[in-house]
Amino acid sequence: MSTRIRLFLLVATLLIAALSSLMVGAHWIGPATALKGLIAPAPEAVDQLIVRSSRLPRTVIAMVVGASLAVAGALMQTLTRNPLASPGLLGINAGATFAVVLLVAWAGSASLAAWSLGAFLGAALAAMLVWWVAMRGGASSHGPLRLVLAGAALSALFTAFSQALLVIDQQGLDTVLFWLAGAVDGRAPSELAPLMAVALAAGLGCIPLTRAMNVLAAGESMARGLGIKVHRLQALMVGLVVALSGASVAMAGNITFVGLIVPHMARRLLPADHRIFLPGCALLGATLLIVADVIGRSVAQPREIPVGVMTALIGAPMFIALLNRQRSAHG
Amino acid sequence: MATVAAHDVSVGYQKQRILDQLSVELPEGQISVLVGSNGCGKSTLLKTLARLLSPWSGQVLLDGTAIHELPTQAVARRLALLPQHPVAPEGITVRQLVSLGRHPHQSWFEQWREEDERCVEEALAHTGLSALSERGVDTLSGGQRQRAWIALTVAQNTPLLLLDEPTSFLDLTHQMEVLELLQTLNRDQGKTVVMVLHDLNLAARYADHIVAIKEGRVHAQGAPAEIFTAERIHEVFGLSCRIITDPYFNTPLCIPFGAGFPA
Secondary structure: OOHHHHHHHHHHHHHHHHHHHHHOOOOOOOHHHHHHHHHOOOOOOHHHHHHHHHHHHHHHHHHHHHHHHHHHHHHHHHHHOOOOOOHHHHOHHHHHHHHHHHHHHHHOOOOHHHHHHHHHHHHHHHHHHHHHHHHOOOOOOOHHHHHHHHHHHHHHHHHHHHHHHHHHOHHHHHHHHHHHHOOOOOOOHHHHHHHHHHHHHHHHHOHHHHHHHHHHOOOHHHHHHOOOOHHHHHHHHHHHHHHHHHHHHHHHOOOOOHHHHHHHHHHHHOOOOHHHHHHHHHHHHHHHHHHHHHHHHHOOOOOOOOHHHHHHHHHHHHHHHHHHHHHHHHO | OOOEEEEEEEEEEOOEEEEEEEEEEEOOOOEEEEEOOOOOOHHHHHHHHOOOOOOOEEEEEEOOEEHHHOOHHHHHOOEEEEOOOOOOOOOOEHHHHHHHHHHHHOOOOOOOOHHHHHHHHHHHHHOOOHHHOOOEHHHOOHHHHHHHHHHHHHHOOOOEEEEEOOOOOOOHHHHHHHHHHHHHHHHHHOOEEEEEOOOHHHHHHHOOEEEEEEOOEEEEEEOHHHHOOHHHHHHHHOOOEEEEEOOOOOOEEEEEOOOOOOO
8 A cells, every 4th residue: 555545544534533523422413413513503503512612622632632742752762762762751741740730739729721831831841851961961972861861760750749749738639630631621722722833833843854853763873974963953853842742731631652652553554754754643643542532431421531541541452562563573 | 086084183982082192094095994902992083084073182184174164964975974783763665774865965945856866776776775675674684784774875975985893793794795895886986985894804805905093093004914914913902813815815814813822
């Protein structure tokens, strides 16, 4: 199957997933009504109102967050040349969680907008701290490895701080717990518009770097020999990862496994060329998160399982299956 | 044509000095081989010549200009480097890998051109990989894989080619295959080749010029027949040996004795 057809099928799958996300929920809505609610809404039709005010926003958020996390994961894996790297390794999730816990402890219940802003700032500050610790004493050829180690250490530290605060402030725990699990519902798109703009800008910001990323994937020495300014490229890529996953965690909380597993799926389906591979990751990531959200809201009705729990439930077995297939391919 | 030279270069890692005011000029259009014991600084010299390491003092001259003052992409159009043990990205094909060599010739607005395509085809043909071009690099044998990396540097189309231990981890047949390919590139395309090798007998066979490095300095340099004497080998490697003349190729042949059998 040619690459063009595969990409087309990925787009088609995403559209089907998005449409089903408009239809599925506590109340089933047919595809015709769902589409009508989007294109030519009638003001008094309740079904159409549900589509527009509740299901469309969460679908759009799931799409943007899934795509962002997947692309951020792919960038991390290229940057560190480690297939097990994910955006969380930069301390982004731990930093965002700590910021939210701090906000709740300090200001009680804040508005969603304040939470999101706090989470984004926490993620960005944590990543900057990790970068500073890793690159102290000058950039070296072990940069990516140091980055991962510094990220792991500081993540553990932030998580410990968060836990300590939550033990002291039991009420805060209840407020934060749902956010911790990751969710794409109950958020108004207007409040999240700035974060979406950040994610979109970062996604587009990858485009001019894709050819240089292809060269970097062949190793740091090789890339420098081929005239790439490696340290500048790495810094830019870290910046993009922070913007993408920082915006994601601020919009939807901690959603794991998407950034780890989607690049592996994309590598099996698409050629190892970032000009195709990254858009493929975005499509697959968006689809995976929408599907996880649809399943999460249908299996335990009338209750909903948070999408972050669903990605882990779907992602972990998929990842183990991928590892096994990889082992048999090499053995 | 292009020349590369080191002028009074000192360089090291953290506080440890590896090269100590080393000067060397590599002859244009020839195959030069850097030899020396482990840790003597030959790989460090190669990396410094390829501007991967910045000298603490002194400078590397590419065609007479200080290499660190040239734009890195301009350097990449004149000098290609094959690092030690390169690892190919997962799932990449031979053609994709070789195409990476065209990166220095492309600019942001002027991307893949006919000339790039032609250079990739030629590089594949020169290295005997045309039939394997759509194969995944991870499905190739060790020797084929190393040829694919060399093809990348050929596609880079530079007059200078630097290689850091291009034969390590290859069996003898594949070592010969790689060295014969490099010799062909030198003879047919006039490429100046500079490489680090560990096998002295292969170095003697394929090199025009040997640079023996000891403790961060050039200990001796010249044609293999001048450099490979029992005394010199003992000075550079601390190894007792006898040198005879290869009966088939008339190049020096080193028979190591080691400590147990003093020569």
